[in-house]
Amino acid sequence: MAKQHELREKGLRLTPQRELVLQAVRELGHATPEEVAEKVRSTHPGINLSTVYRNLETLENVGLVLHTHLGHGGATYHAAEELTHLHLVCSVCGSIGDAPIDTAANFVNTLADDYGFKTDVTHFAIYGTCQKCSK
Amino acid sequence: MAKQHELREKGLRLTPQRELVLQAVRELGHATPEEVAEKVRSTHPGINLSTVYRNLETLENVGLVLHTHLGHGGATYHAAEELTHLHLVCSVCGSIGDAPIDTAANFVNTLADDYGFKTDVTHFAIYGTCQKCSK
């Protein structure tokens, strides 16, 4: 059996737009739909914003990308395999820092043990003030 | 010296709309701007949605109310004195549970010690699956 493309393995059609959206998400790290569209358009100007939205949704449904809320407004998208860190969003300068997911391990365990709540710790931002801004 | 109204103490003018917005936030616990407007309109139909938005912003600037992000879309507002708990938002049923703020104390300390990041733990929701939905 021939090697399947990752999109086809998930039961999706292999369209240029879809591959470009996935590639853009992977290259950008964190990105809003708007940013993804802009990235894709830098090489393929014709792509429509709705197509980006639809593909992000589709790719999320099959588990290749995920979204996170970093505060106001829109979600930001990540490649699923890269979402291995917390987001430390600074309320002053808006910077987005990273911390290993293990930093929250005890917190997550406590919520599970005490409240039966299974925390998806990557889905929300950690809000606060970064080192630079708290001086 | 006569007792000042709490709004005047903050240097704000005392308008009926402003008092009503603050009162609504206090009575509702968590509320979106839309919900605040609805509450206020139940007794004072004329109030405009922009007025609610502007007053929420003003009241937040002087520290009487705060907002929290519970996921998609809009912020939800709280009276400043009531924001003493974490919000456990269930991704399945949408319910909003509470947990004492101390639950996150170790987590917050770790972020401060290791990253110099001062976490505002009430500003973001804790996303996951509640006990009921994870069965």
Place this chain on the structure above:
DNA sequence: ATTGCTTTTGCAATTTGTTCGCAGGTATTA
């Protein structure tokens, strides 16, 4: 009370972010 200055409000229009309907185009399977 009245005056005058400043803030606040209501309203309508605008901006921004996201979704939808539909007609034409394209990937896939047989």
Place this chain on the structure above:
DNA sequence: TAATACCTGCGAACAAATTGCAAAAGCAAT
């Protein structure tokens, strides 16, 4: 290569939040 889903582009529709402006109202000093 023909049939048939599925996908895309496009514009319209939507929703949420913001803004400009003129009228109204709060406040301090007369």
